[in-house]
Amino acid sequence: MLEARDITFGYPGAKPLYSGFSLQVEPGERVALQAPSGFGKTTLCRVLAGFERPQTGQVLVDGQPLPRRGVCPVQLIQQHPEQAVDPRLRMRKTLAEAGEVPQQLLDDLGIRDEWLQRYPHELSGGELQRFCIARALATRPRYLICDEVSTMLDAVTQAHIWHVLLDYAARENAGMLLVSHTPALTARIATREVALA
Numbered sequence: 001m002l003e004a005r006d007i008t009f010g011y012p013g014a015k016p017l018y019s020g021f022s023l024q025v026e027p028g029e030r031v032a033l034q035a036p037s038g039f040g041k042t043t044l045c046r047v048l049a050g051f052e053r054p055q056t057g058q059v060l061v062d063g064q065p066l067p068r069r070g071v072c073p074v075q076l077i078q079q080h081p082e083q084a085v086d087p088r089l090r091m092r093k094t095l096a097e098a099g100e101v102p103q104q105l106l107d108d109l110g111i112r113d114e115w116l117q118r119y120p121h122e123l124s125g126g127e128l129q130r131f132c133i134a135r136a137l138a139t140r141p142r143y144l145i146c147d148e149v150s151t152m153l154d155a156v157t158q159a160h161i162w163h164v165l166l167d168y169a170a171r172e173n174a175g176m177l178l179v180s181h182t183p184a185l186t187a188r189i190a191t192r193e194v195a196l197a
């Protein structure tokens, strides 16, 4: 189980976004996180994936804190893929951050061979997001945090990406926390909804 236990987090100089917030995600669950804009959904996603440290409380997987080094069992896929990659690296190297990436995964995501030689700015947002998803899934995470992963994409790309993510979660019995501003998408995907505020 992925657990946020009694989390308090505030950015320096600002009042806490939440104090003593707790959340649990079981394997195979798909939990939608709901809150108005600016209430800290993206921040919580970053806390859950170990990108930010809470001032109090803990993020636990099966009762254990997230590992300080090595592969994190909780992988975050962000809204803006260009912020998640090193602009100086060709995509082949960015993918290699996950170790060996199965060709089948690249095929499933529709990643073309010729894209591997490109830099992030030479790809569309949808193409770049596919790489970020490939990199995340190649580490075989137990939990996926999907923060508005398809907001900027056209309907066909959106459907394609969600198909791959849901297929992975079903196959691996992975848990998922998702943030989406599209109620129809949330209704189709989430097995449960949780209010942040």
Ligand SMILES: Nc1ncnc2c1ncn2[C@@H]1O[C@H](COP(=O)(O)OP(=O)(O)OP(=O)(O)O)[C@@H](O)[C@H]1O
Binding pocket: 011, 012, 017, 035, 036, 037, 038, 039, 040, 041, 042, 043, 044
């Ligand atoms: N790095 C940062 N430093 C300081 N303040 C930040 C930082 N990132 C976000 N904030 C502030 O923290 C608050 C929560 O931001 P966050 O992006 O987590 O909200 P959100 O619920 O995901 O919003 P939205 O639905 O609009 O995407 C906002 O007021 C934002 O301005």
